[in-house]
Amino acid sequence: MAAPVPASVWSVDPRTGKPREQVAVEATPEEIDQTVRSAHAVRTALADRTRRAAFLRAAADLLDESAGHVIEAADAETALGPGRLTGELARTTYQLRSFADIVDEGAYLDIVINHADAAQTPPWPDLRRLKVPLGVVAVYAASNFPLAFSVPGGDTASALAAGCPVVVKAHPDHPATSELCVDALHRAAERAGLPGEVVQLVHGFDAGVELVRHPLVTAAGFTGSVRGGRALFDAAAARPHPIPFHGELGSLNPVVVTEAAAVERAEQIGEGLAGSMTLGVGQFCTKPGLVLAPAGANGDRLLKTLTHEVSEVEAGVLLDHRMRDAYVAGVRERAGLPDVEAPVTPGAGGAHTVGAGFLSVPAARLAAEGPHDLLLEECFGPVTVVARYTDEAEITAVLSRLPGNLTATLQLSTAEAGDPAGRGAELLAVLTPLAGRVLVNGWPTGVAVAPAQQHGGPYPATTSTSTSVGSTAIERWLRPVAYQSTPAALLPAELHDANPLGLPRRVDGRMEPGPTEQAPTAP
Template sequence: MSAAPVWSVDPRSGNPREQVAVEATAEEVDRAVRAAHSVRDALADRTARAAFLRTAAELLEESGAHIIEAADAETALGPARLTGELARTAAQLRAFAEVVEEGGYLDIRIDHEDGSRTPPWPDLRRWKIPLGVVAVYAASNFPLAFSVPGGDTASALAAGCPVVVKAHPGHPATSELCASVLRRAAARTGLPEDVVTLVHGFDAGLGASMTLGTGQFCTKPGFVLAPAGGAGDQLVKALTETVSSTGSGVMLDHRMRDAFLAGVRERAALPGVEAPVTPGAAGEHTVSAGFLTVPADRLTAEGPHDALLEECFGPVTVIARYATRDEVAAVLARLPGNLTATLRTATEGEDPGAAGLLAALTPLAGRILVNGWPTGVAVAPAQHHGGPYPATTSPTTSVGATAIERWLRPVTYQNTPDALLPPELREANPLGLPRRVDGRRA
């Protein structure tokens, strides 16, 4: 039986563009992983890793016009959005090169032998080493920044882990282009190309914020608690005006479009749900943005309205109108883990309930915003893009410098002669790395 072809598809028309590859068999995936594993030692040199990451950024920028053209043809996200995403992708590659060179991510801790303690301490030296080959599953909604050359790949390579990327079927041609760039960057810096491998196949402001990218950002505000009158009415009015004037858009592919249409139909049919602006199909290949409203008391206990607490991927938001703060607390108690949570409040110090609401939101999300909107995730050292389950399955972040921690594990050497230690742990600190020695920064 021949392998299934992998086609690049135009989401604006639904028509195939070109056959890009064939779906990888289990044996081919196994060979890719083994090939990556065989070259893991080549990434041990931190200087070479940093050079590789910087070269990858340079080559991505050099190939930018070609990559953006392919990505737009496969995702309909538009050249402006994709140009910004390419810049972000190159920037985070360079940022991780700096992380590698600085070396603090190794978290080196040395406790010298101390016989005066009860019980006595031996000489202990701890640092973090790469986990090994990492599988990266490319995202549909970020064909660059969270796909083949994106933050997961960059942070894994920075940690010293070879990467096998499973291309997203929504943008296979873009994935092939980006993989070729990364492999060329590896070769140019003297590393084996198999430090990055690509496989294909399945078996392998509120109004602007919610509609940005046709509602396909992972931080789209999909659920809002608003008062039943006053400011809540103003929000509904403003949102109606903004969303009504928003043009239709093309989603990343037709499977996501079908799921969006089915999701909004199910939610809009629930008792008590109204649609001031009805989301749905705008044409054969496009969708229109909208939002739903529901009394918050419909969500305070388990029932069919639970669907409104689950994300519907695409340009739709649910506004739950509450009458009392008790309803707010009851709804928050039923929300699962999220990437972000936002508090809209009066000027600092003027809202006596703000501190309590902020405390109630903190267990629910990995990033808490005040008087902002969550779309837009700064690639900064203090950033956290993750959250309680089911938002993510671990307490780490996928954005920012500390994303590298996902691909490392600690190991300790006890009473090991200096000559046998890795240079990073030797007494003289020949590499000049930041360390904590006997409990103090050194």
């Protein structure tokens, strides 16, 4: 029997639906095996922290240098536009450099040293703990961020920073951009004296499934749909040796607008909501998808502004035809439910675009199980659902029915925002269990790459308690190892008593500050 011809991978123009060029072929199971084995074989090359940091910085530099080509390629494949993509590239290279700083500083090693102590129960031997890389990490790229959550994105950057070789499964919506980016990463590796196998790219749906099942893959990062992410999560859990699967799947991102907030600034809230829900054609995982707003005159003011603002939004291209069709079908099905109105009807725009809109429904419809539960599921694209409540109990009833979210937002009045014992504080306590990030009087789109960031929440927002954005994203690819009674000559330098690398460590209960961590001056 002749070997099957490998499937071609084409770059497609989402503005026309027409193929642009053949970029690659899908990886066969044998190729996946070879790829993972070669990544595993070079894992010790990443052990040198200085070299890893240089690699990440070189990657940022080379991507910045290739900005013109990268943005052009990404725009041709995603239609996200040069403005958004310029910002996304800046965010991506910032992220790579941030993780280089994190590697240099070394706090992520989470070093704890306990000298032997016979007075403890049971007695302590000499114990010295640090974190070590897990091994080869599989990264599943996202459709909606061809750079920041794809080949050179946060999962790749944090895994490489942790010292793990990475195999990226390209998203089929932007294969040419993926190839350009992995080329930049390979040149960066070369510049830092590292083998190119530390980061590799594969294409193909089946390749992605093979990858998560490969015995030498030790963890996975994923950004995408609930359906795709859950299938890969299940495969990761069903392995003979299960592995951590850090998936970011879906989020409704509820917003609660209090009556007092609407009284105070209904128009401002309507304007902010319109901007956030239609930003980037509604293609953000943090798009506010459900807004609890008061029934009555003040809520009407909010809806009036929202109607005006959303009507002005031009039709835009969704990332591919499958998503466009899902959006059109999704909004139609939602709009057809009893008691659902569409002050601005969302749906198809031109042949390849979609129009923004929003739906309105009495909150009571969402307070108990029924066909309206569909409105509590994410609909990817520029649409939101405004649920109008008539009393506070309806807010709580709807919130109690929500699955986990990346974000939850409160819009409060000035008085509520300043009262630690008032309605704002009560609602904050109700929203906190629902999400990884809770906002007051802001909008959830826009995710800062910061140490205090948490981009992850209860399932299905994410499949683990970790974040995929910000400094602590590195924790996903590490595990602790404790060395017991190990002679100084054999210990890694990180664990020597003299702290020759100047790392932040906790020694016998006291913090040894690292080079960039000084005690603060008096407050």
